[in-house]
Amino acid sequence: MKTLRLSAIILSLFALTTSCKKEFDIDPHGSGFHYVGPLAKSELAIDNLNSVQSFSFGRDFSVAEIGIQTGSFPLLLPFANLKVGPHNFLLTSKVQSVSVDTANIQLYIKNNFPVNLKQGLVLAVQNPSDNSFIYQFTLMNDLQPGQSTTRIDKIINQKIENAVNVTVLNIASDGVASPITIDSTNSINVQVKLDVLGLNEIVLKPSNTLNIEDTTDFHPNFSNPFNQKDGGILKLFSTSKIADALRIQFYFLDKHNVLLDSLFENTEVPSATADASGNILASSDTVLLIKVNAAKIDMLNNTKFVHSKIICLPSSAPVHLRKQNKIDLQLTADIEL
Known part of the structure; x- marks a missing residue:
């Protein structure tokens, strides 16, 4: 019995030494x-990857694009339900699309009009191929002339194409009952930054x-x-x-x-x-x-x-x-x- 036990121990030690790299x-x-x-x-x-981890895009949407006449006026009547866009922004030329697990989106909107922008203004970021929404923001408070707002949100499990469309909808204002001048520099400034925290897929062109x-x-x-x-x-x-x-x-x-x-x-x-x-x-x-x-x-x-x-x-x-x-x-x- 002792001989069998000793043999088993020797075999175990041999197996251990031969298995070690x-x-x-x-x-x-x-x-x-x-x-x-x-x-x-x-x-x-x-x-x-570093090349698809961060995207920034934005522009001024001018009064001409929005459909507001420039010039000097004795007053400006209230307006509502105006829209500008979609405007296409190229994010990357190499990638056809990315599917994000998680991403942070930072939005900046500034009112460069001489009148207020009313709450309810909507900014939409969409994929051009099927108009699917990547992100949508609704302004919760009026923006007075010169005021801006910033918002940071998370995007979860979204496909983002290599170019996106940005549209500003439901543009409205209370107007003003006194003389006013509107010129071509008046605009709504929109800036968007997208930081990808996790990727599910990249489709390379x-x-x-x-x-x-x-x-x-x-x-x-x-x-x-x-x-x-x-x-x-x-x-x-x-x-x-x-x-x-x-x-x-x-x-x-x-x-x-x-x-x-x-x-x-x-x-x-x-x-x-x-x-x-x-x-x-x-x-x-x-x-x-x-x-x-x-x-x-x-x-x-x-x-x-x-x-x-x-x-x-x-x-x-x-x-x-x-x-x-x-x-x-x-x-x-x-x-x-």
Whole structure:
């Protein structure tokens, strides 16, 4: 019974030691140890994008557009139910649409008329293709001449096209019973800022590119510097669940985020397999082997961060980039210590 128990313990210890990933190997032909293990990991997705995180647009809607006559008058009668727009604002030329999980929208309206603007004025932001509402604001208090109002709201689970229409409706005023001059500088000033906090999907236009970038720590699990006499091999493992061919760039940075070197110029990764709706059916897995010389190894000793960058390459059809579609990158090394 004791013999069986001892055998079970020995087998358990053997299984444990063989399942552990080795980070150091003895070089049978050399004089020291080799580091075999990870150097850096990065996960890139549309959350890493900067180019679609913020949009600002706005303009002055003039009296001529609203339909109010300019000139000097003994009085101005009340008016109501006037409208201006829709006016189209281009947000981005590369993206066909974005679907936001959450976004903040900040609205600024200023009354540059010599008369009040009555409560009930409505500002609508819509998608041009189907007139679906992205955001709608109703003025709750009168705006006197020169006054402005600011409003911040949240947008939840909304699709936003690459251009939007802005319309101001229900423009009304009490008028004035004394002499007044209305000139071409009188207007309603509207400014809108949209800050995307979370993305569900981006639809990239055909024949356009898009960059996704991230900076992560460089963290080999050892304290000794790499041996500078001999070269070594770096391996970059990539698993892409992005339905587009990608170009990868990898940069080494020092502790001050100063560029030291790049791993390679441009290396392409095939597209993941997707259906007609952009749903991923199978990932694209690649391994890149890069031989490094003594100078490159010396650079690794001074590296504190790595900056990874992928470029979505031009496609003949729209490319759907969803938040669950990511590319995982892992840089490993086999270098003498």
